[in-house]
Amino acid sequence: MKLLVTGGLGFIGSNFILQILKNYSEFFIVNIDAGFFGSNHENLSSINKSKNYKFVNGNISDSNLMENLISSCDAVVNFAAESFVDRSISNVKPFLESNVNGVFTILEKVKKYGKRLIQISTDEVFGSLTSGSANENSRFNPSSPYAATKASAELLVNSYIMTFNCDCIITRCTNNYGPRQFPEKLIPKTIILADSNKRIPVYGTGKNVRDWLYVDDHCDAIIKVLLNGKSGESYNISAQNEIDNLTLINKILSIMNKSSDLIEFVEDRPGHDFRYSMDSSKIKKELNWSQKSEFESWLEKTVDWYLTNKEWWKNLEDATLDSTPWKN
Numbered sequence: 089m090k091l092l093v094t095g096g097l098g099f100i101g102s103n104f105i106l107q108i109l110k111n112y113s114e115f116f117i118v119n120i121d122a123g124f125f126g127s128n129h130e131n132l133s134s135i136n137k138s139k140n141y142k143f144v145n146g147n148i149s150d151s152n153l154m155e156n157l158i159s160s161c162d163a164v165v166n167f168a169a170e171s172f173v174d175r176s177i178s179n180v181k182p183f184l185e186s187n188v189n190g191v192f193t194i195l196e197k198v199k200k201y202g203k204r205l206i207q208i209s210t211d212e213v214f215g216s217l218t219s220g221s222a223n224e225n226s227r228f229n230p231s232s233p234y235a236a237t238k239a240s241a242e243l244l245v246n247s248y249i250m251t252f253n254c255d256c257i258i259t260r261c262t263n264n265y266g267p268r269q270f271p272e273k274l275i276p277k278t279i280i281l282a283d284s285n286k287r288i289p290v291y292g293t294g295k296n297v298r299d300w301l302y303v304d305d306h307c308d309a310i311i312k313v314l315l316n317g318k319s320g321e322s323y324n325i326s327a328q329n330e331i332d333n334l335t336l337i338n339k340i341l342s343i344m345n346k347s348s349d350l351i352e353f354v355e356d357r358p359g360h361d362f363r364y365s366m367d368s369s370k371i372k373k374e375l376n377w378s379q380k381s382e383f384e385s386w387l388e389k390t391v392d393w394y395l396t397n398k399e400w401w402k403n404l405e406d407a408t409l410d411s412t413p414w415k416n
């Protein structure tokens with residue numbers, strides 16, 4: 089299968105490409121990435137010379153480029169997105185460009201050439217839940233501009249399924265953790281700051297709850313959806329591993345033998361959702377997916393990866409220093 093992966097220089101896309109090339113010799117991957125915020129060429133330096141891999145530097149909103157790439161592939165997995173909620177508060181426009189206009193460009197081409205599209209979405213489209221878990225039919229209620237653009241993309245994808253009978257599937261995942269995540273995100277930021285005994289900023293009370301899934305489990309679910317998912321459907325992918333930010337940060341500090349005195353409470357982010365939660369029984373039942381990675385031990389392995397791969401983040405360390413990036 090010749091697979092077009094978009095946004096493969098980012099966190100999840102790069103782990104996805106590495107997982108596919110490791111486990112499936114029959115795949116040829118073309119990775120298109122614009123090198124925007126969140127990307128890192130180092131993520132895939134180990135496979136640059138692989139005969140089953142090609143990198144294209146480009147933007148998913150470039151209609152001519154996407155025409156060439158999509159006409160000559162078998163399927164598309166769209167990871168490309170502006171993904172930082174904080175940055176969507178300070179500047180919404182790039183989020184509209186990549187997360188909505190980029191998806192529109194892809195949809196036009198998959199419609200024209202009859203190709204399968206897997207659109208990677210997020211639990212954030214359902215907004216904050218005080219109790220219970222969202223299933224595939226729950227109502228959208230996005231709070232941040234990031235979540236609103238991801239929900240918009242989903243609505244657009246759905247319209248191409250309903251109106252043009254396009255072969256599209258949506259996956260929504262909870263928070264991912266693992267290697268190669270850009271240092272501005274909570275887990276790598278905590279590890280990198282703690283490593284040099286710097287203050288670790290925590291928004292508000294730190295009681296906001298997220299459900300953490302190891303990135304390889306997410307990638308495994310996407311492969312199952314790509315190969316066996318039902319056209320026109322959506323699948324929620326979650327870990328049932330809800331934990332508040334403060335507890336998570338304290339766990340990381342304890343793994344690193346660092347004091348919780350490093351924690352510094354800072355002004356809360358506007359519109360900060362309190363809790364996300366999704367029910368993933370559909371993908372478990374229909375596609376036989378289950379998570380393999382037990383949280384405590386894979387969090388330890390994740391900490392270990394950042395500490396043994398300091399050259400990966402040493403030029404990105406500045407991204408950890410801003411305690412309230414949404415104010416920029």
Ligand SMILES: NC(=O)c1ccc[n+]([C@@H]2O[C@H](COP(=O)([O-])OP(=O)(O)OC[C@H]3O[C@@H](n4cnc5c(N)ncnc54)[C@H](O)[C@@H]3O)[C@@H](O)[C@H]2O)c1
Nearest residue numbers: 095097098099100122123124126127147148168169186264
């Ligand atoms: N990280 C999470 O916990 C999480 C959870 C659920 C869903 N998601 C979704 O998964 C996808 C990947 O997330 P991530 O954490 O790997 O993000 P990331 O920020 O690490 O990577 C995104 C990549 O997309 C590229 N990109 C952005 N706009 C582009 C454009 N217009 N053209 C080409 N490339 C472009 C960037 O250069 C970057 O390499 C996103 O769609 C995100 O919404 C992420």
